[in-house]
Amino acid sequence: MALIALSVRGAMGQYLEALVPHIANSLEVHLFVPNHFKGDIGNAILHNFPTGETKPKALFKLLNPFLAKKIWNEIVEVKPNLIYLFNGEGYPWVLFWMVWNTKVSIPFLITLHDPEPHPGNLWEFLNGKFRKFVIKRAKSIHIHSNQFLETTKQLGAKDIIVIPHGSFADRFLQYKQNNIKRENTALFFGRLEAYKGIDILIEAGLLLNGKIKIIIAGPGKLPPTLLDKINQNPTIFELHNYFLPDSKVAELFQRASVCVLPYKQATQSAVPLIAAAFGVPVVASAVGGFLEDIPRVGGLLVPPNDPVALAKGIEQAVGITPVYPHKLSFLYISKQFINWFKENV
Template identity: 30%
Template structure:
């Protein structure tokens, strides 16, 4: 089987999927030129790579970029085209007006997150083209499938739910063998700092945690706007380590290795790449019991779930985990075990190939 993977973002996810698929298919990865450097040293050598120049979203030269993208797809002559959802209306319109090979699309987020400033005007409507043009859709949680069926009238038999595979391996490769020691009372909030991530609840919970563990420390790592709103009176650098910037790929694994727990206090969630990193690196997870997180994290088995927006419950869970070494070890071991089972890319790739086969059969009807 010849597979073309096309992506404009979700690099770590796409690389690990390509590496897994290389055991089952002839894989070609097509991507914007700017993503080339992020993939080079971590891709399986069996994966062929084709790059194309992609201007900024408002540049009319995107017409030429889409023409080149289509040329590369046709040149590869795939049995199936698998696309990671885009935030790019140029691609969406190209999909609308061109005949495509049998098409599979992974929808990471059915709806844009509240406060997501990366949303491109108009794409919220044009991206729906992929919902209906695809022979098969992949999502990472049952609530996303339900939303596609109930609100967008997508037939349920075209939607498959697959877990979000572990992506810590991607960052481990970038760390080049450098490992950092675990810090006993360090918490990690990682990723884009948008309102739906619930950072304010974690900041409010920290003084409660400090009553029990005075040396508790929170790392806030990721880009976000108006970070000052969380610290109107400033912050104590002994208690907070603020990295309000894009985290270099080679530094990501070290942040998780240093931390006793990764905290995901989201108030809305579709799925979580952060948990998928934490499990690989043996970092226990505390997360909100909301959306796809409630399926990603198995409460009391490989993580702890708390009600979203509940500062006291969040603080209690953190205190419990920091004070119980045996619980830390049990959750860490369970997360690592999942990276060899349902979150393992070889297993996910095998299930994905079955979806490809159904998509090809559906396209031939």
């Protein structure tokens, strides 16, 4: 099979590292990824292609039909029984590939990470605009939650399979240290995006007034107004505004008493499983995929966009013993992917 991933930074790269080695133990996998991907791929056969160092440069390359054709020829040359597009279903190259695939008729499978595009992100907006052409022509579509079955059908999917998001907690658990103690803190971990409700979390933190300290950790740009509130209240907030190494992630989850996900919109997330693996209870907004993800780990759901409810939920979550579903490790999840691939050859 040819497995193609057009986005490999951050959590997407971690997902690939968790999934690909297991698949490559059972199938011959040719992995086509940007040349900056350096992750573990097990027995997979690596095929690199260039993309830009910045998003504007990457967009320029992704609009180049000649480069798209060059990569497509490399894909066809390995004579795959199927093509699995891991992400980037609305990127320009994929539009070209789907047209050219009509000549060779290779089964085309897609994982749809975000059936509902996240608001406030240009890449998500463009991806959402162009992907319908691709989705309608794919043989089968994979989503992570039953919550988005109807949405995916409306996008024109012919066949849909639901495989839940697997856990890559192991990559962080290896850095666990015995000398780190739990603190009275609530941890938000992940890229800082507007749709993730950081503004709601900050208001909830002010309501808690230091009773439970709020740790905000991840890359991204915060609006000046929110940054000012954080900086003006050092006893209430702790900010780590950068891409955290795995060891630092482990340290923060060991310190935390609660993991908080105040999202305004959510499709899927690896964070609830990471938190549960560290024994940290989760409180999250009752939106999207969280309606399945949070009960699965024994967490609490609260109304979205409600700082008062979020503050109460954080307090209530302290002391709850989370449930870690071992069946969501990639050792087991990968078998569902392999069955899906075999069914569509």
